[in-house]
Amino acid sequence: MNISEKHPLPKKEFETLAETRNLYCVSIFLPMDKKGKEQNMHLAQARLRQSINEVQKTLVEHQMQMNEIEEYLEPVEQLLDKVELWRNPSDGLAIFLDSEDGMRYFMVPISFETKTYVAGHFYLLPLLPLYHNDGLYYLLDLSQDYVKLYEGSRYSFKDRYLQDFAPKQLEDAVGSDYEQKNLQFRSGQATYGASFHGQGAGKDDEKDELLRYFRMLDEGVKKITSDSKAPLVLSCIDRLYALYAEANTYNNLYDKHLSGDPEYKKDDKRHQESWMLVEEYFQRPQFNKINKFKELFHTQKTSYEIDAIVNAALNGKIDTLFIEEGGDVFGIYDKKDNEVSIDEKHEINNVSLANLAAVQTFEQGGEVYFLPPEQMPVKESPMNAVFRF
Template sequence: MQIPSQFEIKELMKVREGPCISIFMFVSSREGETQQNPIRLRELIREAEQSMPLKLSTPTRREALLQPMRTLLIDDAIWQRPEEGLCLYSSPGLFRAFPLPMPVKDQVVVASHFYLKPLLPFLTNDVRFYILALSQHEVRLLEGTRYHIHEVALPEHVPVGISAALNYDKTQNIVQSHSGASEVSRGTGGKRSVIFHGQRPGITDTKKNLLRYFGQIDRGLHEFLHNKKVPLVLAGVEYLCPLYRKVNTYPHVPPQEVRGNPDKLSNKELHDRAWTLIESSLLQRQSEAVARYEEYAGTRRASHNINVILPASHYGQVDTLLIASDRELWGTFDTSANKTHVYKELRFGASDLLDVAATQTLLHDGSVYVLEHDRMPGDKLATAVFRY
């Protein structure tokens, strides 16, 4: 099992043949509590079975929906994973199980569509990004999200180092430097690092060689990155990254960089430093979305009324939606009559209306931000800015 991808979540949004069972469960890894995990899952499956009205499902149909979940009760591998949560989706002809790297509360929802709000952070906050780790000796390309990182095989035409790029013999000196103390500084571990001195002879050639090297990297990555909009974070010592930017043609390189020699950093260390930069950008976009709502609040371009937001989301009118991650608003929305009914508690056929609004907004290419309730504008459960 793998953490749900953005594609998989969007595919689940499109399922409309019920009954659709959604189960979320906290998975304990504490010593003495792990054996309770299968027991709790069995109770949640029983709750799902009892939530399905008899008139909507025959015993055979109910068993077909529940049996894939029951097989997990005896699957030792699933309980040995280090993940903190588990989510299960079952509908006629479809079953999906996903480990989650974050804790979730135990919850069962049986409705005409899947309950996806707990997964929305994977769509809105779990941004995919690349790290290009640059040094004169090595090039690494990493792909990451908030929770994971892995190394990507370099395209064929990306040189593995400056010597390969310039076809230097291994015995040749790649970068002109001098052994005198005025021209070389000692770095960590006593290794020599090059210091550039204005326009002295040889320095211009060194920069040209680095630009040729980086140009080959940029051209080699072009086919891989073509038509992508994923941020590419540069990692390298202070003087290399600006040189790479001079030849870079990929338009989604953020101004922030991971500074330092990447050859001395593990993939995890690069991931942690890069995610700090990406997360800062995400929080800034969230703040901008809140500010934009507050700018339009009280006008026809914005609303916090779920009775207004729901129809607008179905018709593709919502540009930006903010919803509370730690609250639910149970009810139904009649698309034919554009009428909303809000319930005090969960019942069969009810949906979390915040989830419905978010799903429809995303399916119509709007932006959704999932915030804790105390960070929502005006203490609202949902706010929307409309396209027109």
């Protein structure tokens, strides 16, 4: 299976990066090129070279000597010649460098805007979309002579081997009285593709046998999924969905299905299509939180003031933080006096307040969502928050 069964950046790894404090922590984000033409032109490597030059200039501003800078950035320079990195890319590349742990880099399924950042900590804001609007779901590929169950999420997809707990096909369930027949199509509608030996067999017999088969599958699905509340998505012809729904006792059969015969699809195609179908299910909490902000607006339980949001984030008081896509706020947080000063742009002595608030919120169990400017509850501010109390 070509699809990763792990998260592209496990939360524990993110937390390690978030805890890193050093004098010159370097963060570089790059989009990568998947098309052969762009790869042959070495555009991604050119972006990395430009980013290295930008970091060099910043380190000079920090009074670092050029020979020290060149030695410090040597591990990043070496990535330019790492052929496999550029030939087999993901959507984005995140590079982190500090003097204690050296260089770490991650290929992730996010196409970043090119960005460099040098401070006493890493810039992790672009990575946070990896941890929200995601969740576990199951995909059941279903036909009369083929069945498979997968466990998936946005970034993972794996076979759960339903055949160990249920019949692999209808014939196994109903025995020797079954024989396969070609599907018939009338007025664009598929009919059940089974016929039975003996006199008087008809559609009622077909339905009964399919229901018997589907009930066996249902029992197998429940053994594998245990008490899971994850949505179960079916991939099957339309009429089989209605019949399986009649046999189903799983507690969260998804109300939409992938229409058509699933048997000859590759796993990456199964994953892509099923995630596109179920993604809206996992976006519901985000929409609910937007509505919650609007309901609580003009109360002390929400804010769009940057200083109030930063203070609340550092004190673990944010339930939900909304950040405008592509937006950022730079300034200085005075921890002693709990005061925030905001600057117009990133300078050598300030930090990203959006990164600070977002990472602190996430680290303390809050949700962080990135919204297009037109979807922000209060559009005049790049950060909106719902407080816990």
